[in-house]
Amino acid sequence: MTSSPLSPDPDQPVDPSDQARPVDPSHHARSVGASRPAHLVHTAAALRDLPRRAGSRAVVMTMGALHEGHATLIRAARSRVGPQGQVVVTVFVNPLQFGAGEDLDRYPRTLDADAELATAAGADAVFAPSVDEVYPGGEPQIRIAAGPMGTLLEGASRPGHFDGVLTVVAKLLHLTAPDLAFFGQKDAQQLAVITRMAADLNFPVEIIGVPTVREEDGLALSSRNRYLSAPERSTALALSAALFAARDRLAAEEALRARAASVGHAAQHRSAALAALGEDRAAADAHAVAYAAAGPLLGPSVARAAARAVLEDAARLYPPLTLDYLALVDPSDFTEIPDGYEGEAILAVAAKVGGTRLIDNIRLVFRAGRPEATAAHQDGTTTQDGTTTDAAAAATSAASAPSVTSTTHAALATPATPPTTPQGPLGATR
Numbered sequence: 001m002t003s004s005p006l007s008p009d010p011d012q013p014v015d016p017s018d019q020a021r022p023v024d025p026s027h028h029a030r031s032v033g034a035s036r037p038a039h040l041v042h043t044a045a046a047l048r049d050l051p052r053r054a055g056s057r058a059v060v061m062t063m064g065a066l067h068e069g070h071a072t073l074i075r076a077a078r079s080r081v082g083p084q085g086q087v088v089v090t091v092f093v094n095p096l097q098f099g100a101g102e103d104l105d106r107y108p109r110t111l112d113a114d115a116e117l118a119t120a121a122g123a124d125a126v127f128a129p130s131v132d133e134v135y136p137g138g139e140p141q142i143r144i145a146a147g148p149m150g151t152l153l154e155g156a157s158r159p160g161h162f163d164g165v166l167t168v169v170a171k172l173l174h175l176t177a178p179d180l181a182f183f184g185q186k187d188a189q190q191l192a193v194i195t196r197m198a199a200d201l202n203f204p205v206e207i208i209g210v211p212t213v214r215e216e217d218g219l220a221l222s223s224r225n226r227y228l229s230a231p232e233r234s235t236a237l238a239l240s241a242a243l244f245a246a247r248d249r250l251a252a253e254e255a256l257r258a259r260a261a262s263v264g265h266a267a268q269h270r271s272a273a274l275a276a277l278g279e280d281r282a283a284a285d286a287h288a289v290a291y292a293a294a295g296p297l298l299g300p301s302v303a304r305a306a307a308r309a310v311l312e313d314a315a316r317l318y319p320p321l322t323l324d325y326l327a328l329v330d331p332s333d334f335t336e337i338p339d340g341y342e343g344e345a346i347l348a349v350a351a352k353v354g355g356t357r358l359i360d361n362i363r364l365v366f367r368a369g370r371p372e373a374t375a376a377h378q379d380g381t382t383t384q385d386g387t388t389t390d391a392a393a394a395a396t397s398a399a400s401a402p403s404v405t406s407t408t409h410a411a412l413a414t415p416a417t418p419p420t421t422p423q424g425p426l427g428a429t430r
Contacts, residue, residue, distance in 0.1 A: 038119040055085030059178035064091045065108035065223035069213040071121040078122030089118040091128040096164030143167040186212040227356040238314030242307040249306035324350040
């Protein structure tokens, strides 16, 4: 969770008369039918003074620099609480979650535009506190520790990051007092630790995860995308391309195994007969089915290998992609899953392109070769226009081949279709 500084100076006192001034929603808000402007408030006292509606209160926590991904969260909150509920958007660049050498100072601060977008998406209030308002007296001596899950992946790359996230989330939950809190599934590990904190510490709030929003070419929306030059952005597409390659290769593998389950070992005899007739392509297909029937369950290895092949190609591009991690993890604790794993998993990637560090992930479902496997490969992902598309067609066509190879150039030339149907909560609710 991050903060956006106040305008003009987040560390200067704010005139009390300015504590709840309406924000002009402008033509963007009017175009989507916003009926009332959001209130921009800078202090917890001003937020408490706002009338609380009869329905539920939802909070969407942001670091500002809002984009369509944030708008999707706000719209989801608005839809959930209905017209009688209240949606509060927080804008706060949290210094506790930035490590040494990270981009705290250059993190984009666009409060006026953020308030406009929040209003257009359906927010009732924008809470944009100063650092002194959130941390009176300086950095807190007591913080919330993220535990073992907070030391893995993002936590290993950015020590202390999740302690800073949980500390500010806890404070903002106290200050905003919501019934529901909405977070993006793009930050899957963050969602998981927040969900665990809320459960372990009995926070009276429901944590709700909202599917990742992507550009048409597959790149996950992020405030940091604005740092990318055109060549860097082209290279950055390898993150989503790698994830989609893993998804499609896994779907092909499990569809092949489903076919194998239906024909059994007869496929090997069919392969030999077709080879004798010179039908090499059909024989190869039959041989692949026979191998799948007899072979071990290699779903996780197959998914990892497909993704890594794309990322290795991207490392040779100019500018190159520098991989931080690629991990296939159990969503309950973010530990690596073994071969033979059955159930939901998260394939997560982090990499640098130029000076910009990006993260992405998708959900995969491993069904150990049961016939329903291919229908389960659906990632909680939407495009900017709110549409979802199905990976089933890609899985069906890919399943007819004994192997699928993916390179960065091929993936970027024909962007993989983002998967469909939002998945359920991560671990507990996120």
